[in-house]
Amino acid sequence: MTYAIQAEGLVKRYGATTALDGVDLTAETGRVLGVLGPNGAGKTTAVRVLATLTRPDAGRATVGGFDVVRQAHQARSLIGLTGQSAGVDEALTGTENLIMIGRLLGLSRPAARARAAELLAGFDLTEAADRAAKTYSGGMRRRLDLAAGLVGRPRVLFLDEPTTGLDPRSRTGLWEVVRGLRRDGVTVLLTTQYLEEADQLADDLVLFDHGRIIARGAPDELKAATGGQVLEVRPVDGDRLDLVVKVLREVLGAVPETANGLVTAVLSDPAAVPAIVRRLDDLGVVAAELTLRRSSLDEVFLALTGHRAEPEAAA
Ligand SMILES: Nc1ncnc2c1ncn2[C@@H]1O[C@H](COP(=O)(O)OP(=O)(O)OP(=O)(O)O)[C@@H](O)[C@H]1O
Ligand SMILES: [Mg+2]
Numbered sequence: 582m583t584y585a586i587q588a589e590g591l592v593k594r595y596g597a598t599t600a601l602d603g604v605d606l607t608a609e610t611g612r613v614l615g616v617l618g619p620n621g622a623g624k625t626t627a628v629r630v631l632a633t634l635t636r637p638d639a640g641r642a643t644v645g646g647f648d649v650v651r652q653a654h655q656a657r658s659l660i661g662l663t664g665q666s667a668g669v670d671e672a673l674t675g676t677e678n679l680i681m682i683g684r685l686l687g688l689s690r691p692a693a694r695a696r697a698a699e700l701l702a703g704f705d706l707t708e709a710a711d712r713a714a715k716t717y718s719g720g721m722r723r724r725l726d727l728a729a730g731l732v733g734r735p736r737v738l739f740l741d742e743p744t745t746g747l748d749p750r751s752r753t754g755l756w757e758v759v760r761g762l763r764r765d766g767v768t769v770l771l772t773t774q775y776l777e778e779a780d781q782l783a784d785d786l787v788l789f790d791h792g793r794i795i796a797r798g799a800p801d802e803l804k805a806a807t808g809g810q811v812l813e814v815r816p817v818d819g820d821r822l823d824l825v826v827k828v829l830r831e832v833l834g835a836v837p838e839t840a841n842g843l844v845t846a847v848l849s850d851p852a853a854v855p856a857i858v859r860r861l862d863d864l865g866v867v868a869a870e871l872t873l874r875r876s877s878l879d880e881v882f883l884a885l886t887g888h889r890a891e892p893e894a895a896a
Contacts, residue, residue: 611767
């Protein structure tokens with residue numbers, strides 16, 4: 582197994598804030614590593630350190646075997662970066678932006694022009710190629726940003742919240758791009774606040790909170806490791822919510838949550854379900870919905886940290 586990215590004990594402080602507090606992580610070559618965490622967890626800081634843009638205060642990291650501090654130049658030759666910290670020039674057209682980057686990377690003018698045209702076509706931007714980037718919609722802007730990160734055919738790509746603020750269609754479009762890069766053998770480190778995105782794209786996940794990694798594993802492993810399963814019950818009659826809560830509390834010994842007419846409780850033993858159904862039946866409670874499902878990543882996060890990872894509005 583080879584690692585495209587390896588980091589050990591990374592620490593980064595900004596004044597009194599410890600943005601990274603001893604981060605160890607690895608990304609296997611050709612896979613997608615998801616970095617998940619709420620605002621301020623340290624995701625962008627980790628990306629900036631790994632992409633050679635910021636020096637760590639302690640610890641070390643390599644990209645493609647090159648030390649990100651001592652061999653930053655070699656590491657940088659493998660890296661593509663897009664997202665919160667990268668940018669395209671608003672005044673230039675899509676084509677001009679990509680040609681400029683190609684020239685900076687040492688491509689000849691014809692080669693830079695050809696690469697720009699190829700990427701613009703690949704990202705469905707050919708029609709907008711000769712318009713200033715400032716006239717692009719948010720989704721187009723994001724696609725241009727991603728194209729800009731790919732001009733140099735990076736082997737390791739950092740995507741910092743690539744889909745934040747995008748509409749669902751643009752988001753799934755970007756997911757397809759990431760899957761295509763993965764098929765081409767590119768290693769991708771992707772930060773996100775969206776659990777579904779992590780679930781969809783990441784082979785491996787690390788959960789960040791307050792500058793530390795609080796859990797790691799494949800999405801399914803993480804879901805299985807905490808909390809087991811979740812039982813959801815929606816009574817036909819909304820007045821009976823309290824009764825449902827009471828039954829779940831009695832049978833499971835756990836405190837259920839109630840939201841939007843749905844009672845949710847973590848279940849460690851699925852054998853408790855028949856007992857719950859019998860109790861509800863005895864009490865004359867009819868369920869419009871009764872579901873047993875696996876924990877979501879959000880519930881995993883909640884179980885580990887006591888707070889949710891996903892911003893409320895984005896759920
Ligand atoms: N240049 C900086 N100067 C001072 N503090 C900083 C700087 N960059 C980051 N921080 C602080 O470090 C912490 C981690 O920030 P970081 O941007 O890495 O979080 P994040 O996980 O990317 O958050 P978000 O989801 O909002 O992008 C925060 O408390 C932030 O305020
Ligand atoms: Mg960030």
